[in-house]
Amino acid sequence: MTHPFLDLPPMSAAHFASIEDRVAKLLATGQDVVIMQGEALLPLEGAIRGTAGPGTTALNVVTGPYGQTFGNWLRDCGATVIDLAVPFHTAVSADRIREACAEHPGIDFVSLVHAEAATGNTNPVAEIGEAVREQGALFYLDAVASIGAEPVLPDEWGVDLCVIGAQKAMGGPAGVSAVSVSERAWARMAANPGAPRRSYLSLLDWKERWIDGGRKALLHAPAQLEMLALQACVERIEAAGIETVMARHASAAAAARAGALALGGGLEPYVHQDREAAPVATTLRAPAGVAASELVARALESDPALPLAAGGGALAAEMIRVNHYGPDATVGAVQASLAALGAALAEKGLPVDLEKARRAVENSWRQP
Numbered sequence: 001m002t003h004p005f006l007d008l009p010p011m012s013a014a015h016f017a018s019i020e021d022r023v024a025k026l027l028a029t030g031q032d033v034v035i036m037q038g039e040a041l042l043p044l045e046g047a048i049r050g051t052a053g054p055g056t057t058a059l060n061v062v063t064g065p066y067g068q069t070f071g072n073w074l075r076d077c078g079a080t081v082i083d084l085a086v087p088f089h090t091a092v093s094a095d096r097i098r099e100a101c102a103e104h105p106g107i108d109f110v111s112l113v114h115a116e117a118a119t120g121n122t123n124p125v126a127e128i129g130e131a132v133r134e135q136g137a138l139f140y141l142d143a144v145a146s147i148g149a150e151p152v153l154p155d156e157w158g159v160d161l162c163v164i165g166a167q168k169a170m171g172g173p174a175g176v177s178a179v180s181v182s183e184r185a186w187a188r189m190a191a192n193p194g195a196p197r198r199s200y201l202s203l204l205d206w207k208e209r210w211i212d213g214g215r216k217a218l219l220h221a222p223a224q225l226e227m228l229a230l231q232a233c234v235e236r237i238e239a240a241g242i243e244t245v246m247a248r249h250a251s252a253a254a255a256a257r258a259g260a261l262a263l264g265g266g267l268e269p270y271v272h273q274d275r276e277a278a279p280v281a282t283t284l285r286a287p288a289g290v291a292a293s294e295l296v297a298r299a300l301e302s303d304p305a306l307p308l309a310a311g312g313g314a315l316a317a318e319m320i321r322v323n324h325y326g327p328d329a330t331v332g333a334v335q336a337s338l339a340a341l342g343a344a345l346a347e348k349g350l351p352v353d354l355e356k357a358r359r360a361v362e363n364s365w366r367q368p
């Protein structure tokens with residue numbers, strides 16, 4: 001008897017290419033799409049090391065922890081890095097990008113995280129893309145947390161390197177990821193003596209040995225199970241309709257924000273403006289004097305399956321994350337998360353209205 005996922009025939013190059021094509025369609029892109037055989041940090045790091053070097057002046061936008069990581073890679077490559085950090089309760093604006101470019105005319109690379117699951121904000125990439133184009137800089141975007149939750153349109157927005165992973169709103173595997181690469185980005189890499197070559201981090205290897213060869217021979221045995229899972233998850237999104245999947249995430253975020261405010265007890269949306277709140281996940285500010293990590297731990301005791309987490313690092317004191325993405329982008333997951341947080345707040349003697357929160361979630365979800 002053959003095992004359902006152990007005794008599989010090797011994945012063919014044609015099959016691999018067909019999954020890349022499906023991902024390209026999801027991104028509505030005519031750029032080359034490379035599926036990399038590792039978690040999204042692989043193409044995120046590979047794209048920076050491929051395009052940045054001692055001659056690069058990079059504007060690195062920091063709206064959460066990933067931006068800090070990108071800045072470190074850029075510095076490690078020898079780039080001159082201008083960090084543009086904004087408070088985590090807000091988003092960056094195109095005007096801030098224009099101001100930075102006016103101040104540092106040498107900027108030729110801009111790195112940005114689209115949506116941050118870790119801080120709950122989302123940045124206006126379409127507008128920022130215009131500012132980056134005016135500067136003529138290469139535009140690097142981490143869309144891992146936005147793909148599936150809100151539109152991601154690298155061609156329309158002028159993104160040169162757009163990295164996605166399937167493990168958030170796509171509800172897919174974490175072990176493979178993809179990057180779309182513009183002609184400009186390929187040219188930058190080809191001209192970069194420091195770009196990884198003959199390396200697992202190398203995008204150029206995939207260009208020269210896979211794409212330029214007509215996608216006939218894979219570089220190495222692919223992570224077959226993860227590739228099949230990626231295919232299945234894209235098929236599931238296609239069947240539901242990407243618009244429907246995105247609408248579920250937008251509803252979950254709106255409902256979580258409305259529900260938290262109705263709940264009371266001092267709980268507040270962490271991101272102040274609705275339009276700057278990411279559809280992928282909602283962050284909440286714990287009431288003064290109450291540790292977010294403690295509230296989350298208490299809520300998870302009641303149900304360990306709830307999509308709740310405390311903020312990372314120092315944010316654990318004040319930030320609660322409701323990770324309503326993928327299979328948890330449902331009204332039920334939002335209701336259960338707020339009910340458990342409400343119970344934990346009530347235990348602390350804080351005044352909460354569980355029924356008001358329940359109705360607020362329900363009413364918000366119904367709105368188109």
Ligand SMILES: *Cc1c(COP(=O)(O)O)cnc(C)c1O
Nearest residue numbers: 040066113115116117142144145
């Ligand atoms: C989740 C996420 C990633 C992927 O990193 P993990 O640590 O594997 O979760 C990258 N970028 C952003 C913005 C993310 O939200």
